[in-house]
Amino acid sequence: MSLSKLEYWAKRLYQSRNWRIFFVVIFLLVSLDIAFPVKVNPQYSTVITDSDGKILHAFLNPHDKWRMQTELKEITPTLEKAIIFKEDRWFRYHFGINPIAVWRAFFNNIIKRRRTSGASTITMQVVRLLYPQERTYWHKITEMIRAIQLELHYSKDEILQMYLSLVPYGSNIEGLKSASVLYFQKSPDVLSLAEVTALTIIPNRPSSLRLGKNNTYILQERNKWLQRFAEADLFASQDIEDALAEPLQVRRHEAPKLAPHLAYRLKTTYPNEPTIHSSLHRNLQLTLEKIVQNYVNRLYGINIHNAAVLLINNQTKQVEAYVGSADFNNPIDGGQVDGIRAIRSPGSTLKPLLYGIALDKGIITPKSAINDVPSNFGGFEPENFDKQFHGKVTAEFALANSLNIPAVKLLKDISTASMIEKLKKAEFQTIKKNASKLGLSLALGGCGVTLEELTNLFSSFAHQGTFTKATLLAEENSNKPTEILSEDATFLINQILSQITRPDLPNNYEYTYRMPKIAWKTGTSFGKKDAWSIGYNAKYTLGIWIGNFSGEGVPELSGANIATPLLLDIFNTIDYNSSAKWFSPSANLAMRKVCAETGSVPSEHCNHQITDYYIMGVSNTQNCTHTKAVWVNPSATISYCAVCMPDSGAVQKQYPVFAPELISWFQTRHIQYEQIPSHNPKCTRVFNNNAPIISSPNDGAEYWIESNETVKLQLSCQVGNDVKTIYWYINDKLYQKSAPHQETFFYPEAGKIKISCTDDKGRTAHIYIQVKRS
Secondary structure (H helix, E strand, C coil), X not given: CCHHHHHHHHHHHHHCCCHHHHHHXXXXXXXXXXXXXXXXXXXXXXXXXXXXXXXXXXCCCCCCCEEECCCHHHXXXXXXXXXXXXXXXXXXXXXXXXXXXXXXXXXXXXXXXXXXXXXXCHHHHHHXXXXXXXXXXXXXXXXXXXXXXXXXXXXXXXXXXXXXXXXXXXXXXXXXXXXXXXXXXXXXXXXXXXXXXXXXXXXXXXXXXXXXXXXXXXXHXXXXXXXXXXXXXXXXXXXXXXHHHCCCCCCXXXXXXXXXXXXXXXXXXXXXXXXXXXXXXXXXXXXHHHHHHHHHHHHHHHXXXXXXXXXXXXXXXXXXXXXXXXXXXXXXXXXXXXXXXXXXXXXXXXXXXXXXXXXXXXXXXXXXXEEECCCCECCECCCCCCCCCCEEEEHHHHHHCCCHHXXXXXXXXXXXXXXXXXXXXXXXXXXXXXXXXXXXXXXXXXXXXXXXHHHHHXXXXXXXXXXXXXXXXXXXXXCCCEECCCHHHHHHHHHHHCCCCCCCCCCCHHHHHCCCCCEEEEEECCCCCEEEEEEECCCEEEEEEEECXXXXXXXXXXXXXHHHHHHHHHHHHHCCCCCCCCCCCCCCEEEXXXXXXXXXXXXXXXXXXXXXXXXXXXXXXXXXXXXXXXEECCCCXXXXXXXXXXXXXXXXXXXXXXXXXXXXXXXXXXXXXXXCCEECCCCCCCCCCCCCEEEEXXXXXXXXXXXXXXXXXXXXXXXXXXXXXXXXXXXXXXXXXXXXXXXXXXXXXXXXXXXXXXXXXXXXXXXXXXXXXX
C-alpha cells in the first residue's frame, strides 16, 4: 500500500464523525487482506525486444495464449483517455468500486428487473480477468472486495496496465499489446487514434468483433465511438476526422521470431520476466543472419554446414548481434544448437593472450628471437599447422604466423598456471573446471572454450587489456572490469595482430583490396573440426566459428581460408573505413635499438641492429650474447682453452652461439652454419659444462610392449656445435658410437633401463626409462 493512500485514508478517518465505524471497517478490510491476500500471477507471454524496445521474439504463455504485458511506457495519453472514457470514467477517483454505478445497477436489476448498465469498474474487471468465475451476486461481492484489495496494493497506472494486458480479443489472444502486435504489427505506443479505438471496443464483444474476419462491422462500431469521442470533446476535431477517414484492413500475422537462439537463452535465464529488453540491434542482427546463411550455403559443397557469429560493441560492452547457427529452422544440421555457447577446441586463438602475458612478464619483446625447431616437452612434441619449421624467428613473426613451437616454449616459460589464472579472470568456465588437467597443449587449443568466451576475451584487447563481460541486455553494463593484460602489452599485441603480411589473410583480391582496419587472429582445432576467426577494432569485436555441430572434421576447414573471409565480409559491411581511431601506445612504451639476432640490448659485437618497442621497467635489459670469443689457431681449425692455449700464434675470434636444438635442426636440414673448431686434441682438460641433452626417449617414461612384438626405440640428443662424436651406453655398456645427429635405434629389454650419452669432450648425461611387456 502506497504512503499517499495511507495518508489519504488516515485523513478521511480523522475528519469523519463516525470514526469508530471507519476504524472497524478498516480493521476488517486489513484482516481480510492479510487472511486472503490478492494473488496477481497472470503468466504473461515472454517478449524479447531489441535495443530500441521493438519486439524481436515472442513466446506463447504456459497456457498457449498470446498474453503480452503492456508496459507502462506503452500506455499513451490517447490510449489511456480512450479506454477510461469507454470503460470507467471515474477510474482515477474511486477506490475500486463506483458506489453510484453499483446502486444504479442494483436498482435496475432488482426493481426494474432489467439490466441497462453495468457497475464494473476497470479494477473490478481486472479482478474478473484474474479470477474468472460464474457471474452471481456472491461472486460480485467478492469481486468488489478484491477490487478494493487491488487498489490498496497497486497504483492506478499499474491496475490500468493489468487491464490492458489481460482483456480478451478472441481466439487465444489476450491483452491489447498482443492484439496490436499480431494484427497491426506494431507496439501500442505507436497506434493511431483509429487503431486505438478499434482495439478499445473489441474486449466487450470479442466473439462478434473479430479483427481480420469482421473488419467492416468493426469499422462501423469504431466510427460510432469516434463520434462519441468528438461529442465529448475528448480529442481534437482534426484528429477525429483523420481517424474516421482511416481504413481498417488488418489480418492476423505470425508473432515475431527473430534472433531465436538469444531469445530462448534469455527466456530460460529470466523465466519470470514478461518483457526482456535485449541489447541486440535489429538491423545488424538481420544483416548478419543473412550474410551467415548465404555464406554457409556456399560451403555446403565441401561438407561444412554451420556457423555462429557474435558481435560486441567495445564502447558499451553490449552484444549487438547474436547468430547461433546458419539456420535455426534446419533440424538436419542441428540448427537449434547455439554455436555461441557450444564448447569447442579453440585452436590457436589463445596465443595472443599467451604472448601478452610473456610481454608483461618481460620475457619477450616483439623482436625477441625464439627457435621454431622440433622440440620435445616431456613427451609432448608439437608441430606447426603446415608441418614446417622456420628456425630462429621473432616473437611477432611467431604470433602473426601462429607458430606452435614458440607458443609452447613461452607457455613453459610463463607457466601453465599463469595462463590458466588469466583465463579464469576472463570467465572461461570449462577451463575453471578442468584447470588441474591442463598442460602445455593449452597453448595449441588443448582445452574447451565457447565463442562467447573468446569474443569477450578479444574485446578486452580493444579496451586496453581490461576485461568486462559483454551483457545481453539493453541496460547499462554492470559487470565488474578486470585487468587481464597491461595497456602496454595490449597495444603491442594489437600491432602484431593488425599486420596484413601474414599467412592467415585469404589469398583473394576482393578482400585484400577492401581490407578493413582490424586486428584479428585465426584458429583451427585438431582434426579440422573447428575454424575460428576473431577480429576487432576500436568499435567492434566480431567472433566467428565455422564447422559442423556433429563434430565431423573437414579437410578444407581452416580459420584462415574459411572463417576469415566471413570475418572480413562482415566488417566490410558494418564498419568499413571506420571513423573510430586506432589504438595508441601508452606512455610506458618506448623504442630502443636491439640486436637483430636475438632482440636483446646490443653488445659491442652486434653489427646488425634494429628498433623495437619495450615496456619501461618491465622488459629484459640484458645485453646480447649471441656470439662468444674463442681462441683458435691462425687457420681456425683448432680451438684452445685457457689450459692448452700456446704461448704464441693463437688468435681470438667471435663465433655465433646457437642452442643445441637449433644446431640439431641445422644439421638435420643440412643448413650450413659457422661452427667452433674442434678443441685441441692434446688438451687434458675435463669439460663439465654443456653436457648433452637426451631428447629421446623421455626421462622417467614407461613403455608398454606386447610380448610378441619387436619394438625399437630411437636415441637422440642435443649437443653443442663443437661436438663431433657421441657415445651411447645402455645400462653402462657401450652400445654405439655415432655422429651427434645420426639416427640411432635400440631394442629394449623389459625392466628398468639406464641410458647414457657421452660427447667427445667427456661430458655425460643419464636418463632412466621403464619397459614393461604384457
